Amino acid sequence: MIPCKPIGKKLATLLIVFIVSIGLNNVFAAGGDIPAGKTLFMSHCAACHQVKKDATGPALMGLEDRHTWADHNDLLKWVHNPAAYMANDKYTKDLHDKFGSMMVGFPDLKLEDIDNIVAYINDAAVEKAPAGGTAEEAPQKSNSNAIIFGVISLILAIIALILMQVNSNLKKMSDDAEGIQRPHPVPFYKNKIYIAILALILFAIAGYQLSKGAIGLGHQHDYEPVQPIFYSHKVHAGINQISCLYCHGNAWESRHATIPSVNVCMNCHKAIQDYTKGPKLYDVDGNEINGTAEIAKLYDFAGFDPKKPNDWNPSMAKPIQWIKIHNLPDHVYFNHSQHVRIGKVQCQTCHGEITAMDEVKQMAPLSMGWCINCHRQTKVDFNYTDSTGNKFYSIYEKFHNDIKNHKMDSVTVKNIGGIECQKCHY
Amino acid sequence: MVAVLVSCHKVRRSPGRAYMPDMTYSRAYETYSSTDNLKKEDINYNAMPVPGAIARGDEYPYRLPNNDSGYTASANTKSPLDESKINMTEAERLYLVNCAICHGPKLDGNGPLWKGGDGPYPVAPKNFMAEDMKALPEGTMFHVATYGKGQMGSYASQLSTDQRWEVVAYIKMKQGAAAATAADTTKTK
Numbered sequence: 001m002i003p004c005k006p007i008g009k010k011l012a013t014l015l016i017v018f019i020v021s022i023g024l025n026n027v028f029a030a031g032g033d034i035p036a037g038k039t040l041f042m043s044h045c046a047a048c049h050q051v052k053k054d055a056t057g058p059a060l061m062g063l064e065d066r067h068t069w070a071d072h073n074d075l076l077k078w079v080h081n082p083a084a085y086m087a088n089d090k091y092t093k094d095l096h097d098k099f100g101s102m103m104v105g106f107p108d109l110k111l112e113d114i115d116n117i118v119a120y121i122n123d124a125a126v127e128k129a130p131a132g133g134t135a136e137e138a139p140q141k142s143n144s145n146a147i148i149f150g151v152i153s154l155i156l157a158i159i160a161l162i163l164m165q166v167n168s169n170l171k172k173m174s175d176d177a178e179g180i181q182r183p184h185p186v187p188f189y190k191n192k193i194y195i196a197i198l199a200l201i202l203f204a205i206a207g208y209q210l211s212k213g214a215i216g217l218g219h220q221h222d223y224e225p226v227q228p229i230f231y232s233h234k235v236h237a238g239i240n241q242i243s244c245l246y247c248h249g250n251a252w253e254s255r256h257a258t259i260p261s262v263n264v265c266m267n268c269h270k271a272i273q274d275y276t277k278g279p280k281l282y283d284v285d286g287n288e289i290n291g292t293a294e295i296a297k298l299y300d301f302a303g304f305d306p307k308k309p310n311d312w313n314p315s316m317a318k319p320i321q322w323i324k325i326h327n328l329p330d331h332v333y334f335n336h337s338q339h340v341r342i343g344k345v346q347c348q349t350c351h352g353e354i355t356a357m358d359e360v361k362q363m364a365p366l367s368m369g370w371c372i373n374c375h376r377q378t379k380v381d382f383n384y385t386d387s388t389g390n391k392f393y394s395i396y397e398k399f400h401n402d403i404k405n406h407k408m409d410s411v412t413v414k415n416i417g418g419i420e421c422q423k424c425h426y
Numbered sequence: 427m428v429a430v431l432v433s434c435h436k437v438r439r440s441p442g443r444a445y446m447p448d449m450t451y452s453r454a455y456e457t458y459s460s461t462d463n464l465k466k467e468d469i470n471y472n473a474m475p476v477p478g479a480i481a482r483g484d485e486y487p488y489r490l491p492n493n494d495s496g497y498t499a500s501a502n503t504k505s506p507l508d509e510s511k512i513n514m515t516e517a518e519r520l521y522l523v524n525c526a527i528c529h530g531p532k533l534d535g536n537g538p539l540w541k542g543g544d545g546p547y548p549v550a551p552k553n554f555m556a557e558d559m560k561a562l563p564e565g566t567m568f569h570v571a572t573y574g575k576g577q578m579g580s581y582a583s584q585l586s587t588d589q590r591w592e593v594v595a596y597i598k599m600k601q602g603a604a605a606a607t608a609a610d611t612t613k614t615k
Contacts (some may be wrong), residue, residue: 038543042542042543042550043550046543046549046550047549047550047551047552047576048549048576049549050548050549053548055548055549055576055577056549056576056577101576214445216442217442217443217444217445218442218443218444218445218446218450219442220438220441220442221438222438223438223440223441223442224437224438224439225439225440225441226439240527240538240539240545240546241527241538242527242538242539243522243523243527245523246523246524246527246584249523249524249584256457256458258457259458261583263579263580263583264583264584266579267578267579267580267581268528268539268547268579270577270579271547271548271549271577272539272546272547272548273548275546276546277544277545277546278546284437285437314580324458327441329444329449329450329451330449330450330451330452330453330456331449331450361438
């Protein structure tokens with residue numbers, strides 16, 4: 001049995017290591033179960049507390065270093081009944097005075113729950129390496145196709161001109177060789193056909209540019225101004241799925257879609273103080289934008305100090321002077337509620353893919369032709385009989401009869417007066 | 427030609443010129459137009475409503491103050507609306523537009539801004555389907571919608587008094603429906 005002895009020894013050491021590791025595992029388990037602590041934290045604490053920042057209540061990071069909280073039994077007493085604990089304790093009373101609101105008691109929490117929650121807080125307080133590499137690539141390189149085509153056609157035109165000259169020279173040489181007398185050839189810049197063609201081309205280009213410029217006067221197609229704050233519709237309406245009407249609620253009720261006042265921004269940004277969870281932001285020129293700094297600009301307008309969130313006075317906020325992009329001239333009447341609520345037109349129909357735009361750009365020309373075209377093509381939901389229909393349309397008896405008799409299959413906005421002058425110009 | 431080519435790639439940062447400026451820019455004061463030049467002419471203009479003014483259509487102004495005593499007193503406030511006449515489709519729309527981003531389309535406190543802790547919002551919104559929220563009186567719910575509480579802001583600027591009561595009625599209806607189905611399932615068990 002001699003050869004077996006070393007194996008037995010090895011087995012024994014393995015066993016010891018195994019036992020020790022189980023023991024260590026147990027020690028860690030006594031420190032708290034982090035996932036269970038996260039669940040408890042989210043359901044009990046997260047409404048008022050954050051790990052790293054003061055919210056309605058103080059930040060919980062490093063709480064074991066404060067007061068007597070290293071003793072979880074003491075912490076449990078406080079959590080069970082904060083009002084009773086505070087009566088004999090100056091530290092918590094001062095906290096109450098500082099934050100101005102009383103903590104809610106959680107008598108159902110047990111000591112092990114407290115252990116788990118503290119374990120989660122300690123875990124979450126440690127800075128984790130950000131999951132990098134998800135950032136989108138910088139904006140695409142500028143499209144140089146148009147320049148290339150232009151240069152190629154220019155070169156081709158020059159080559160054609162040279163070849164024509166070579167051709168005429170060769171002809172002259174052959175004529176000389178054969179002794180045929182011809183009148184002296186006219187140089188190309190004095191050639192009346194060349195001049196006439198050039199004049200026609202110039203006239204066409206100038207006429208096209210002139211009429212295009214004249215039509216474009218007063219139109220702001222593609223307008224994309226720099227706003228006072230880099231507000232990304234992509235982040236708000238796209239990634240975070242905030243309804244357009246949350247901020248532009250009056251599009252449902254009135255002529256103007258309205259720009260939200262600062263207090264609407266602060267509904268969320270009182271709590272969301274930095275931009276960390278979204279993709280990297282770039283402006284159209286390719287410069288990287290610091291989202292957190294842009295939120296800080298909002299705080300300047302709001303008069304909000306992120307270090308003292310409970311002292312904020314909304315009435316001291318100053319309006320942000322956003323620059324209006326979609327602008328109709330004064331002699332045009334446009335009503336948002338009529339289109340959004342009655343016509344059930346989506347915001348994107350006129351404003352483009354707003355949910356994909358960091359900086360908003362005017363996608364539609366907003367010209368009269370563009371309006372009229374849509375009024376000619378858009379079909380009206382003429383149903384008025386059931387609860388979802390619009391009872392107003394019951395007055396169009398002739399159209400209803402025509403539809404019944406199959407004289408027309410649908411009614412467009414044009415049919416009910418959508419292209420009459422005084423609908424929009426009065 | 428080069429100028430034309432280059433201009434194709436430029437971001438348009440200027441609004442351009444108008445054909446007839448006097449027909450394009452309003453001479454009257456329009457929404458959002460600046461009133462600064464009134465100040466220059468020494469004309470007093472204040473866009474704020476007079477204290478105590480009641481908005482048009484706002485028949486039931488809310489008088490409880492935004493403090494602890496107001497919060498306590500709000501528990502006894504009853505909705506002035508006739509619940510049978512509330513258009514729940516409209517109330518649901520208001521809830522989905524204004525509340526659901528945090529409190530969740532299913533009223534479970536898990537809207538897209540929270541997403542179980544993965545969203546950008548740092549604190550957990552209240553779960554309307556939890557027992558403490560079911561026990562919350564409608565008046566207190568209205569009080570919180572009016573003035574805000576904790577991290578939540580005031581919704582008085584986005585929702586009229588009636589609209590806030592409608593949303594509260596919608597939440598209470600959903601909570602009641604959940605309780606009813608729960609009772610049904612326990613019965614069948």
